[in-house]
Amino acid sequence: MKLLRIGAPGEEIPAVRDANGDTYSLAGLTRDIDGNFLATGLDRARAALAAGELHPIDPAGLRIGPPVARPGKVVCVGLNYRDHAEETGAAVPTRPVVFMKDPATVVGPYDRVLIPRGSVKTDWEVELAVVIGRQARYLADSGVAAEHIAGYAISNDVSERRFQLEYSGQWDLGKSCETFNPLGPWLVTADEVGDPQDLGLRLAVNGVPRQDGHTRNMIFDVHHLVWYLSQFMVLNPGDVINTGTPAGVALGLPGNPYLREGDAVELFIDGLGTQRQTFVNA
Known part of the structure; x- marks a missing residue:
């Protein structure tokens, strides 16, 4: 469904x-x-x-x-594609890099996204979002993780890189600006998606292809992430996990073509539909 x-x-x-x-x-x-x-x-x-x-x-x-009413929490995994870690100059992680995003950032897949006041480095990130359907607490192993997943959706983990990386080292500052998490258009149930590691994901800015990746290239796969996170926090039904983005973000591109007012971003994930947002100044 x-x-x-x-x-x-x-x-x-x-x-x-x-x-x-x-x-x-x-x-x-x-x-x-x-x-x-x-x-x-x-x-x-x-x-x-x-x-x-x-x-x-x-x-x-x-x-x-957004296909889910206000999530209890949005948990994000950074640097979960090797090519993205390499393009940003970061070390390839040996354990998932975890941060939180304000659930109030979640908006509809075609809603306008606000470029924050003072921003000069607003960036895009197409990601596979996992939506929890059953409480996950201290899961025994990743083999049972699928039982706790309701379904999947497209997520744009919009980021302000100066706030994220240059201010205090607190990633949340560059991730929790208002409207910074378009989600949807649908929540596709897990039975319809099948293998979450068999999905292509793509993103274009003003019609120019920027990201073209595949979930099989995740460093830590979906089931591992659900298991891992359950060791440190309780995942409740309706919670969202953003699972990371492949290479092709503005931070890693020549000239760093960050988003400006009027730019349009389109996102695609196989079987999960499409998103499109126009960016405007807050």
């Missing part, structure tokens, strides 16, 4: 898209696509969709919001 939320910010309607591309309201089953629904409601939604019990809706012309 593809889960989505349709409507103005704060007024989104939960919905599901079937294999034919038709969209149906989930409002009769849940108030929102949140942690509780992801933990308990996926089977009900799947059964209702198969039985033809859901009311069809036409999303044309309507805003698509």
Whole structure:
């Protein structure tokens, strides 16, 4: 299934898209696509969709919001592709590099993104987002991690490099600016995605290809990350994990072509849809 939320910010309607591309309201089953629904409601939604019990809706012309209502936390993994670590001049990590991002940064996949005041180094990062569907706490090994994943989505882990790297060494400063985490358009359930290490991901700026990677090139794979993080924090349903970005960010490109007002960024991940944002000054 593809889960989505349709409507103005704060007024989104939960919905599901079937294999034919038709969209149906989930409002009769849940108030929102949140942690509780992801933990308990996926089977009900799947059964209702198969039985033809859901009311069809036409999303044309309507805003698509983030597919998960405000996550409890957004956990990010840095430098998780060898080519990205190399392009930034960082050492290839021997353990996952973990930082947190303000959950309030999560916006819709086509919403405008605000370039922060004082920013001169706003950057893009296409990433595979993992959405937790079952509490993960001290998992025994990575072999059980899949049981705790509700699904996957496209994430743009927007970053301000000067804030991130030049101010205090606190990565969160360059990651938690408002609107800095477009998510969606859909949350594709894990059963439909299959192997999360078999997905191509790409990004273009103003139509110019910038990133072209593949999840098989992650240093630490999805299941390892879920296991690893569960040793240090409780992952709850609805939490989001951004799993890292491949090479091709502005920080690593000749001339460092950071984003400016009016720039358009498009993101693609196989099977997960597309995003497009226009960047404007805050």
